[in-house]
Amino acid sequence: MARRIRTELTERLGVDHPIVQGGMMWVSRPALVAAVAEAGAFGFLTALTFGNPEGLAEAIDETRRLTDKPFGVNLTFLPTLVPVDYGPFIDVIVEKGIPAVETAGRNPEPYIDRIKAGGAIVIHKCTSIRHARKAVAIGCDMISIDGFECAGHPGEDDVTSLILIPRAVDELDVPVIASGGFADGRGLAAALAMGAVGVNMGSRFLVTEEAPVHENVKRRLVEASETDTLLVMRTLRNTERVLANEWARKIVAMEREGAGLEELAPLLSGKNGLRAITEGEVDAGLIAAGQAIGLIHDIPRVGELVERVVGEAVEIIGSRLPELLTS
């Protein structure tokens, strides 16, 4: 068998490879999460993608029909126009015996005891050392630290992964997962060199055969370079990094002209993003995409991708780097 990389992440999550597929709204569905699990990595279903707790329960059951390997659930506490009651989602997570929950967005404090009492470990994803410290203080078991280059919400501090990862490793007494900017084995090796226990990849898993995303979107992301992302909603202090498509450019232009939440809201509706992703109208909604799209050049199967990333990292760690050392 090929050499593998063993870290606290692989040990705690019971997987072969130190790679996590973080929650992606509309994308982290059973087909992708099961493929990630079968590939020996750890994926998260996004609870809110399924609309209600019953939908999440069905998605968990469906994923289990596709794999007997472990996977988790992402719970994102973002400001939404309609408040969400997360309690019933957590009930489902606990009842189904999900081993790990990825929390993101607002402070998970109101829910953490309930999640942990149910037996899951909590991995909080955040974009600053201040929030990471707070998350550890309230009992989170790991931190997924997300740099400025990430897809989705990078926060408002604009600190990059290269700085946040070693800072988090120094400041926190829990394992740190490196997130934001990772798409290949070089990134995995670099993250491990900085002291992380593994990487979280989003955009990279989105551009795979199994991702439930329209072919047009995958192809557009393959063609895109690292300069083809934009930050929208900066003026609302709810910044999101997305593919620089026509929809995003329109929002940025409106923001420049001083548009407020009321004018922007119709363009920000998740329905547009969902349509873009599922119907392939690539310019008709926001599509979260990180700068790592500059490193994405193909649409592999998930298993092939994970094997390639790990193989490259093993080659770097086992051969290329040691060969640089003088005796």
Place this chain on the structure above:
Amino acid sequence: MARRIRTELTERLGVDHPIVQGGMMWVSRPALVAAVAEAGAFGFLTALTFGNPEGLAEAIDETRRLTDKPFGVNLTFLPTLVPVDYGPFIDVIVEKGIPAVETAGRNPEPYIDRIKAGGAIVIHKCTSIRHARKAVAIGCDMISIDGFECAGHPGEDDVTSLILIPRAVDELDVPVIASGGFADGRGLAAALAMGAVGVNMGSRFLVTEEAPVHENVKRRLVEASETDTLLVMRTLRNTERVLANEWARKIVAMEREGAGLEELAPLLSGKNGLRAITEGEVDAGLIAAGQAIGLIHDIPRVGELVERVVGEAVEIIGSRLPELLTS
């Protein structure tokens, strides 16, 4: 003797360690550059710091009195209010037999033949793959690729080192130096993992005993965290990342209110920055500082710093990473 790291950078520049101290205006003077050379790394004097070619010639002579090891000269082609004639500076570089020139800012094309004919290799520092490709096409020997987290001029694309480094390694057929966000051995190991031949450090060398910078500035940078930098001059499309001091905040506030170059110019004068740096009036001018200041916690001697960075990288490459591999 302790193990060392050998790359194309150490071979081409004839130094012990794959670490470069890039040009820093007002800071890259003989005392620092000689200390870097003596430590086995490669430093660059900044030509423009010395005002005129005679000043540069004297600085080179002074550096040579302090060390017999190799060092280089940085030539920055930035938009300046008063046009600079670079020809005479290049004459000095050639006459003095300087082995390597770091070019930065605008395209070095008008000068590259003259520099190379004189025997120096040219390392062009840039912030985008497009500019890097162009620089290689006109004959640059290496590229120092500078991510969004860097001190000074990150360009306008805002792409981070974690993406730019592997992209540059893939796209270019010359060695790539990783720049922007590097301050310790973890960063060096990560850069090598991504395929770079070494790292460029700026802020980290600025905060050393030998750097000709007022103690107040060094102490302020030690106290600062990764969130204590700001981008100024974004509205002028000549963005610079600086310490978030009162001076920088004032400029950003003026930019927000629509101030143009004419109103901003007095605040942008290099004289203010020089005073801040040399007289220790930390809030009385712009001080270039990268996000790596979040990783800087002390004011070591240069020799001690280089040894620590290399020692940590050797430990990571030689032990910590290989221990993660299963047999």
